[in-house]
Amino acid sequence: xxxxxxxxxxxxxxxxxxxxxxxxxxxxRFPPEPNGYLHIGHAKAIFINFETAKKYGGKTNxxxxxxxxxxxxxxxxxxxxxxxxxLGYKWEGEALFASDYFEQLxxxxxxxxxxxxxxxxxxxxxxxxxxxxxxxxxxxNSPFRERPVEESxxxxxxxxxxxxxxxxxxxxxxxxxxxxxxxxxxxxxxxxKHASHHNTGDKWCIYPxxxxxxxxxxxxxxxxxxxxxxxxxxxxxxxxxxxxKLEIFPSRQIEFARMNVAYMITSKRRLLKLVExxxxxxxxxxxxxxxxxxxxxxxxxxxxxxxCDVTGVAKRDNLIEMELLESIVRDDLNAVATRVMVVTxxxxxxxxxYPEGHSENLTSVNNPEDESAGTHDMSFSxxxxxxxGDFMIDPPKKYFRLAPEKHVRLKGAxxxxxxxxKTDEEGNIxxxxxxxxxxxxxxxxxxxxxVKGTIHWVDARSSVAVELRNYDRLFTDPNPLGxxxxxxxxxxxxxxxxxxxxxxxxxxxxxxxxTEPLQFMRKGYYIKDKDSSPGCPVFNLTIGLRDSxxxxxxxxxx
RNA sequence: UGACCCAUGGUGUAAUUGGCAACACAUCUGAUUUUGGUUCAGACAUUCUAGGUUCGAGUCCUAGUGGGUCAACCA
Numbered sequence: 001x002x003x004x005x006x007x008x009x010x011x012x013x014x015x016x017x018x019x020x021x022x023x024x025x026x027x028x029r030f031p032p033e034p035n036g037y038l039h040i041g042h043a044k045a046i047f048i049n050f051e052t053a054k055k056y057g058g059k060t061n062x063x064x065x066x067x068x069x070x071x072x073x074x075x076x077x078x079x080x081x082x083x084x085x086x087l088g089y090k091w092e093g094e095a096l097f098a099s100d101y102f103e104q105l106x107x108x109x110x111x112x113x114x115x116x117x118x119x120x121x122x123x124x125x126x127x128x129x130x131x132x133x134x135x136x137x138x139x140x141n142s143p144f145r146e147r148p149v150e151e152s153x154x155x156x157x158x159x160x161x162x163x164x165x166x167x168x169x170x171x172x173x174x175x176x177x178x179x180x181x182x183x184x185x186x187x188x189x190x191x192x193k194h195a196s197h198h199n200t201g202d203k204w205c206i207y208p209x210x211x212x213x214x215x216x217x218x219x220x221x222x223x224x225x226x227x228x229x230x231x232x233x234x235x236x237x238x239x240x241x242x243x244x245k246l247e248i249f250p251s252r253q254i255e256f257a258r259m260n261v262a263y264m265i266t267s268k269r270r271l272l273k274l275v276e277x278x279x280x281x282x283x284x285x286x287x288x289x290x291x292x293x294x295x296x297x298x299x300x301x302x303x304x305x306x307x308c309d310v311t312g313v314a315k316r317d318n319l320i321e322m323e324l325l326e327s328i329v330r331d332d333l334n335a336v337a338t339r340v341m342v343v344t345x346x347x348x349x350x351x352x353x354y355p356e357g358h359s360e361n362l363t364s365v366n367n368p369e370d371e372s373a374g375t376h377d378m379s380f381s382x383x384x385x386x387x388x389g390d391f392m393i394d395p396p397k398k399y400f401r402l403a404p405e406k407h408v409r410l411k412g413a414x415x416x417x418x419x420x421x422k423t424d425e426e427g428n429i430x431x432x433x434x435x436x437x438x439x440x441x442x443x444x445x446x447x448x449x450x451v452k453g454t455i456h457w458v459d460a461r462s463s464v465a466v467e468l469r470n471y472d473r474l475f476t477d478p479n480p481l482g483x484x485x486x487x488x489x490x491x492x493x494x495x496x497x498x499x500x501x502x503x504x505x506x507x508x509x510x511x512x513x514x515t516e517p518l519q520f521m522r523k524g525y526y527i528k529d530k531d532s533s534p535g536c537p538v539f540n541l542t543i544g545l546r547d548s549x550x551x552x553x554x555x556x557x558x
Numbered sequence: 559u560g561a562c563c564c565a566u567g568g569u570g571u572a573a574u575u576g577g578c579a580a581c582a583c584a585u586c587u588g589a590u591u592u593u594g595g596u597u598c599a600g601a602c603a604u605u606c607u608a609g610g611u612u613c614g615a616g617u618c619c620u621a622g623u624g625g626g627u628c629a630a631c632c633a
Contacts, residue, residue: 005572033633068632125631134629136560170631180561182629191631210633233563234628257564257626310582312571314564317626321569324583334596341593369596400594409592442592454592522593549594 007313009048009254013056013225026058027224030084030091031098031214033065034076034198038083039289040304041266044259047308049227050089061221062091066099067213069197077198083291087301098213099199101220105208106160108216108246109171109190113152117245118189119145120155122169131177132185138178139185145174159192162205166192173212175241183238187211215239218251226251229258230315257315259308262322262478264289270481270488279492280474286529286540287474287496297471298517298527298542303332319479329543330525337519338366338373338512341411341456342505344468344523346385348431348460351416354382359459362442364412364508376508380413383460385504390455391418391432400453402432409454411521415440415447456521458504466509468500469529470541510537517542 006014017024028049032042053060062084066072081095098105112118121128121144133139147155156171158164171190179185189212194205208216215238218226226239233255243250258266265271266289274280274288283290286297294304306328311320341364359381367373386402395403402408402418409415414436422431440447474496480488505520512518518526524544532538 005574007571011575031633035633065633071632128631129629132629134560137629138560139629167631180628182561185629188631193631207631209631214633230563231627232633234561255563259570262569310570314571316564318570321583324570327583330595339593368593398594411592413592415592445592451592453594456593519593519595522595545593545595547594552594 008315009052009225009227009256009313010055012254013052016224017056022224025222025224026053026056027061027092027222028053028058028227029061029063029218029221029223031063031065031217031228032080033068033071034073034080035068035071036076036268036272037283037290037292038080039266039268039271039291040261040264040294041258041289042083043087043291043304044308044311045227045229046084046087046089047305048256048313051309052225052227058224059092060089061093061096061223063096063098063217063221065210065214065217066097066197066199067207067210069193069195069207072198074198079292083295086291086295088305096217096221097199098208098217099197101213101217102200102204102208104220105213105216106206108248109208109212110153110156111246112173112189113149113156113171115245116149116174118152118171118173119147120152120159120169121145121172121186121188122155125167128170128188132182133177135180135182141177142172142186145186156190159190159206160204162194164192166194168192171206173238173242175238181234181237183211183234184241187238211235211238212242215242215251215253216246216248218253219243219246219248222249223251226253228253228255230255231258255315256313257317259311260317260319260479261289261325262319263473263475263480264322265475265481265488267481273489274474279489286469287471289474296527296529296540298333298525298540299329300332300336300517303329306332322473322478326543330546333517333519333525333542335369336367337517337525339364339368339519339521340506340509340512341378341458342466342468342503342509342520342523342526343385343387343456343458343463344500344503344520345388346458346502346504347388347391347429349384349386349416349457350431350433351382351384351436352419352433353435356382358382359461362413364506378412378506378508379459379462381459381461384410384457385460385463386410386432386455386457388429391421391429393421393429401455402434402453407449407451409440409442409451410436410457411454412442413457414438414442415445415449415451456523458506460504462507463504464507464510464537465501466503466505467536467538468503468526468541469538470498470500472496472498505537519545 030049050060131140170188172186175184177185284292284296361377363375364378390401407417416434416436418434420433437447475491476493477491480491525542526539529538529540
């Protein structure tokens with residue numbers, strides 16, 4: 001993650017460092033709300049917070065922003081921790097919770113009331129909304145704004161004691177109802193919620209709002225740089241106002257543009273809809289933008305980190321092409337994936353001059369990019385499976401695969417020449433008959449035959465059936481949320497999952513580990529799925545290999 | 559009819575802070591290849607517009623244009 005250039009956050013930090021601020025200490029935090037699963041957008045926030053701190057010898061806290069008991073749950077706490085660990089980051093000490101500070105926050109609130117900087121408002125939610133005004137029209141003061149300090153204090157204590165119903169009153173900061181910034185118009189900072197909290201149980205029936213919890217938690221933890229996304233920019237004046245009035249540690253909020261990736265969505269609500277309405281099979285469906293989904297898809301955490309790095313940090317809106325992510329995923333996988341042969345749409349190849357009943361073991365290189373990855377054996381005999389697409393009766397020019405009277409190399413084995421074929425009633429090819437050159441064995445070829453193409457194959461007798469789950473982008477539009485007149489679900493890609501249960505794999509595939517990256521040669525990168533059973537191994541397509549032949553043909557046909 | 563943020567190839571970020579617009583991805587050419595993969599070489603920009611300051615502006619100033627954000631007892 002080394003870079004010569006500094007992003008704007010690093011520039012700010014280096015300036016602070018130069019000025020000797022906080023004694024050169026750098027401390028960031030990642031503050032998820034435990035109400036959903038982490039997605040690619042969170043990965044960026046995690047990356048920025050952890051990497052920035054690391055770069056300057058600082059620390060990063062994990063703090064759950066758990067101030068709304070209605071939506072939050074411990075289940076999410078565990079999955080979030082797990083995802084952060086998977087991404088390769090270690091937070092400082094134990095995981096922290098805003099709810100750990102409820103007592104302190106309550107004291108801060110009383111302090112504000114005592115300073116006549118907060119008041120209990122007995123207006124209804126509707127009345128408060130009405131008095132708020134609009135962005136172009138100033139708000140009006142609440143009739144309770146000048147309520148005596150003692151009265152507010154008494155009411156606030158009784159709020160805590162549970163004397164009042166939800167919604168009957170709130171605590172508001174006394175800022176400025178005529179501010180251009182809506183958040184400064186006497187924001188609600190405490191509300192009554194008779195609800196059980198995942199951490200504090202029934203101890204509290206009043207809970208602080210985000211604006212009265214987040215900045216204060218930063219301050220309590222001594223966070224020096226509180227890095228968040230652009231939509232919080234309007235909160236900054238309030239963030240600073242509270243720090244100033246409370247006279248607490250001055251954490252500094254800095255906002256960056258969150259990362260948007262084409263064909264992916266990062267809205268918790270909409271991700272939930274995909275799950276609940278069965279457009280996908282759970283939060284960890286390999287098509288999901290969740291970290292658990294991408295992990296199951298076979299993305300390496302390293303690739304996600306690299307992606308976050310390469311896409312940079314700035315303040316302008318962005319929509320990053322998915323090709324960049326795919327390119328990085330391929331690049332990382334290319335270096336480590338074990339090569340195996342799997343025929344996805346098999347037809348029989350019969351070698352007429354190969355002795356019946358005979359078979360031999362050939363050597364297959366595990367990874368041409370990494371000699372230390374070794375080799376494995378492959379069985380070869382008279383009857384093989386090859387791809388339907390690798391044989392054509394009447395091939396176009398520059399078709400380097402098998403065709404009548406044409407030669408092709410069987411990867412890691414011999415050169416064969418097609419002679420005839422058989423079809424079914426519908427004209428589909430069922431068998432191809434060929435002859436092989438016994439002196440063309442891979443590595444010791446003295447046949448002198450020149451071939452243009454090499455195809456993959458699998459020994460018919462020893463092959464095993466496997467299920468392939470081939471994934472494509474979840475949406476047909478790069479920005480499914482960017483259409484005011486259309487619901488994002490209209491762009492759901494019905495072909496985002498195509499199950500292939502007719503593939504034939506070399507036997508070696510059964511011996512690979514559950515998390516071992518694989519390359520099905522000439523096809524794509526795959527990873528074993530948790531749905532595998534001993535009788536039916538299942539593999540997820542992580543990403544297909546680049547296919548310039550297919551691309552060229554597609555371009556031609558258009 | 560407000561306030562705030564933003565504007566550099568198709569996309570995303572750079573530009574040693576005022577000094578030859580760079581990198582990656584994408585696209586197109588070509589070479590290599592026992593994966594049509596990988597690898598290698600090459601091509602691809604009037605820095606939103608108009609003024610201004612300056613020997614010199616992507617960078618500073620002014621005005622405009624365009625995009626985004628803000629009215630939850632959500633975070």
